[in-house]
Amino acid sequence: MRHSVWSLLVVTPVLAQIGLAIQLPEGCDYEKECIVELGGSRCGDGSPSYFSFFPKRDSQDLVVFLESGGACWSKDTCKAGHVTRLSRKPSRKFALKEKGLLDLENPLFPLHGSHLVTIPYCTGDVFLGDTETNYGSENKPNLIHHRGYRNVILTLEAVSSLFPNLKRVVLLGRSAGGLGVHGHVRSLDHYFPQSQKFAIADAGTPFMPPYLREDAYLKIMKAWNAFGTLPPLSKPGGINHFGEVLKFNQMQFPHIRFGLIQAYEDSVMTYFAKSVGAPVPSEAVRRSMIEASNTYLGLETPHAKVFFLNGKSHVQTKKDLAKLVSEETSLLEWLNGMFHNGEWENVRPDLHSQ
Secondary structure (H helix, E strand, O other), rough: OHHHOOOOOEEOOOOOOOOOOOOEEOOOOOOOOOEEEOOOOOOOOOOOOEEEEEEOOOEEEEEEOOOEEEEOOOOOOOOOOOOOOOOOOOOOOOOOOOOOOOOOOOOOOOOOOEEEEOOOOOOOOOOOOEEEEEOOOOOOEEEEOOOHHHHHHHHHHHHHOOOOOOEEEEEEEEEEEHHHHHHHHHHHHHHHOOOOOEEEEEEOOOOOOOOOOHHHHHHHHHHHHHHHHOOOOOOOOOOOOOHHHHHHHHHHOOOEEEEEEOOOHHHHHHHHHOOOOOOOOOHHHHHHHHHHHHHHHOOOOEEOOOOOOOOOOOOOOOOOOOOOEOEEEEEHHHHHHHHOOOOOEEOOOHHHOO
C-alpha cells in the first residue's frame, strides 16, 4: 500500500537527516502551508480529499490534527445538521490561528516548532468509517462514502514516507476528531514505530452502553463499518465500545502517552446523546467519562491520564491553556507534564465531590 500512495505524490529532494523530510510534495516549502492532494481519499459525497501541511525547517516533531465536525448515520442525520460537511472543503490554506495547543509559534507551549498536518473532516464517521452506505433506496439512492478511516491511513502513510525519522509525533483530535484518536492510536504506532508518541482526545467522549442505548450504538457503528476498523475486543462476547478501545490501547501501547480532556456536561456531546435516545442524556457524557477513567484506562495507569472539568464547554485545547484551570491545575501545566515527563496526574473533580 505504501508504494500506491507514494506514487500519488510528486516530490522534490531535499537534505536528509534526522527529523528533516527526505522529500517534500511538489509546491510545498518550509515555513509555508500547502495543500497535498491525496489519491484514494474520499469525502461523504465521493469527492476527493487532501491534507494540509505546514513543514517547519529543522523540526524533529510532528502534530497530526483530526478536525471536528459532528457525525451522521442515517438519511435524516446526514441532512439535518448533525454533520458540518460531507463534501470536500475548499482547497485553501487554513493554518490554525489560535491561543490554544495548536499555537505552534508560542515557545511556552509544548508543541512549539512542530510540523503540522491537518486531516479535513468530511465523512461524517468520526474518522472510523470504511464503507459506502446507501441511506436511500435502490431507485433513489442516497450514497454516503464513510471513508474517514481510510483518509487517516492514507495520510499517515504519505507523511511517514516524508518524515521517516521523527523524534516525536502527536496525534490530536477534537470532538469527532477526538473520537477518531481512540481508533487510530494503533495506526500512529504502526506508521511511526521509532518515534516518541502521544495521543490527545479533546471532547472525544468515550460513549458506551448502558449510557447510550445499545441498539442505537450498534446501528451507528454498523452504518460506518466501524467494527471492521476498531481493534479487537479484549475478550469475545461483548460489545466493542469506546471503553474497550481505550483499554486495548492502554494495554497494547504502554509506550504511547494518552490524554483524555473533557467537560462533564459538554453541551455538544450531550446533544448527541439526546439525539440517539440515551436513557439519561444529561448524565451520558459524565457517566461515560467516569467509567472510562475508572474501569478502562485505570486510575493508576502511568501512561494514560484524564483532565476533567466542570461545566458545559466543548473542546478545551483551543482556549487559553494557562487560564483553563481544574482542581488548581491549569491545562498548560497538565500538558507540559504529559509531554516533558514532569508531574502528570489525573485531574478529576468528581473524585473530590463524592
